[in-house]
Amino acid sequence: MTRIVGRALLPLLLALPLAGGCRSVAIESEPGPVYAIEVYNSHTLPMAVSYTDEGGSHELGTVAARSRQRFVIAGASGTTVTISGASESGSRTARAKTVTLRTGETVPVTLD
Numbered sequence: 001m002t003r004i005v006g007r008a009l010l011p012l013l014l015a016l017p018l019a020g021g022c023r024s025v026a027i028e029s030e031p032g033p034v035y036a037i038e039v040y041n042s043h044t045l046p047m048a049v050s051y052t053d054e055g056g057s058h059e060l061g062t063v064a065a066r067s068r069q070r071f072v073i074a075g076a077s078g079t080t081v082t083i084s085g086a087s088e089s090g091s092r093t094a095r096a097k098t099v100t101l102r103t104g105e106t107v108p109v110t111l112d
Contacts, residue, residue: 035101047085053077085111
Protein backbone atom coordinates (compact mmCIF):
# COMPACT_ATOMS: atom_id res chain seq x y z
CA MET A 1 0.00 0.00 0.00
CA THR A 2 2.81 2.46 0.86
CA ARG A 3 4.49 1.73 -2.43
CA ILE A 4 1.30 2.47 -4.39
CA VAL A 5 0.68 5.76 -2.53
CA GLY A 6 4.33 6.74 -2.96
CA ARG A 7 4.14 6.17 -6.73
CA ALA A 8 0.91 8.14 -6.95
CA LEU A 9 2.47 11.11 -5.12
CA LEU A 10 5.72 11.06 -7.08
CA PRO A 11 4.43 13.13 -10.05
CA LEU A 12 2.98 15.69 -7.65
CA LEU A 13 6.25 16.00 -5.76
CA LEU A 14 8.20 16.42 -8.99
CA ALA A 15 5.81 19.14 -10.23
CA LEU A 16 6.02 21.19 -7.02
CA PRO A 17 9.29 22.97 -7.85
CA LEU A 18 7.89 23.90 -11.26
CA ALA A 19 4.87 25.61 -9.71
CA GLY A 20 7.04 27.97 -7.69
CA GLY A 21 9.74 28.29 -10.32
CA CYS A 22 7.93 31.03 -12.24
CA ARG A 23 8.59 33.66 -9.58
CA SER A 24 11.77 35.62 -9.14
CA VAL A 25 13.10 36.44 -5.71
CA ALA A 26 15.09 39.58 -4.97
CA ILE A 27 17.31 39.70 -1.92
CA GLU A 28 18.65 43.07 -0.89
CA SER A 29 21.21 43.83 1.76
CA GLU A 30 22.56 46.95 3.38
CA PRO A 31 25.01 48.83 1.18
CA GLY A 32 28.29 48.21 2.99
CA PRO A 33 29.15 48.29 6.69
CA VAL A 34 26.77 49.53 9.37
CA TYR A 35 27.99 51.91 12.08
CA ALA A 36 26.46 53.35 15.26
CA ILE A 37 26.83 56.72 16.97
CA GLU A 38 25.35 58.02 20.21
CA VAL A 39 24.64 61.74 20.11
CA TYR A 40 24.36 63.80 23.28
CA ASN A 41 22.55 67.11 22.83
CA SER A 42 23.82 69.58 25.44
CA HIS A 43 21.50 72.33 24.17
CA THR A 44 18.19 73.38 25.75
CA LEU A 45 16.40 72.86 22.42
CA PRO A 46 15.81 69.65 20.43
CA MET A 47 18.36 69.30 17.64
CA ALA A 48 17.90 67.74 14.20
CA VAL A 49 21.02 65.64 13.59
CA SER A 50 22.61 64.82 10.25
CA TYR A 51 25.90 63.52 8.94
CA THR A 52 27.90 64.55 5.90
CA ASP A 53 30.18 62.25 3.94
CA GLU A 54 31.55 62.29 0.39
CA GLY A 55 28.05 61.50 -0.86
CA GLY A 56 26.44 64.57 0.72
CA SER A 57 24.30 65.29 3.75
CA HIS A 58 22.02 62.66 5.33
CA GLU A 59 19.41 63.26 8.06
CA LEU A 60 19.50 60.95 11.07
CA GLY A 61 16.74 62.24 13.34
CA THR A 62 16.08 64.49 16.33
CA VAL A 63 17.69 64.42 19.77
CA ALA A 64 15.65 65.93 22.59
CA ALA A 65 17.15 68.71 24.71
CA ARG A 66 19.85 67.46 27.07
CA SER A 67 19.30 63.87 25.97
CA ARG A 68 21.12 61.04 24.23
CA GLN A 69 20.02 59.24 21.11
CA ARG A 70 21.63 56.33 19.27
CA PHE A 71 21.64 56.35 15.47
CA VAL A 72 22.66 53.72 12.94
CA ILE A 73 24.53 54.82 9.82
CA ALA A 74 24.37 52.46 6.85
CA GLY A 75 25.84 53.18 3.45
CA ALA A 76 28.34 55.86 4.43
CA SER A 77 30.85 56.51 1.67
CA GLY A 78 33.74 56.23 4.12
CA THR A 79 34.56 55.92 7.81
CA THR A 80 35.06 59.66 8.38
CA VAL A 81 31.87 61.70 8.64
CA THR A 82 30.90 65.09 10.01
CA ILE A 83 28.03 65.16 12.50
CA SER A 84 26.03 68.37 12.80
CA GLY A 85 22.88 69.54 14.51
CA ALA A 86 20.45 72.42 14.22
CA SER A 87 17.31 73.42 16.07
CA GLU A 88 14.10 72.83 14.17
CA SER A 89 13.61 76.59 13.74
CA GLY A 90 17.20 76.98 12.54
CA SER A 91 17.89 79.58 15.22
CA ARG A 92 20.64 77.48 16.81
CA THR A 93 23.29 75.27 15.33
CA ALA A 94 25.73 72.95 17.02
CA ARG A 95 29.40 72.98 16.19
CA ALA A 96 30.08 70.29 13.57
CA LYS A 97 32.13 67.31 14.76
CA THR A 98 34.24 65.10 12.53
CA VAL A 99 34.27 61.51 13.76
CA THR A 100 35.73 58.21 12.64
CA LEU A 101 33.16 55.43 12.47
CA ARG A 102 34.17 51.99 13.74
CA THR A 103 32.38 48.72 13.08
CA GLY A 104 31.16 47.01 16.23
CA GLU A 105 31.46 50.17 18.35
CA THR A 106 29.09 53.00 19.19
CA VAL A 107 30.98 56.26 18.70
CA PRO A 108 29.97 59.02 21.18
CA VAL A 109 29.33 62.54 19.81
CA THR A 110 28.41 65.64 21.85
CA LEU A 111 26.58 68.52 20.23
CA ASP A 112 27.76 71.74 21.90
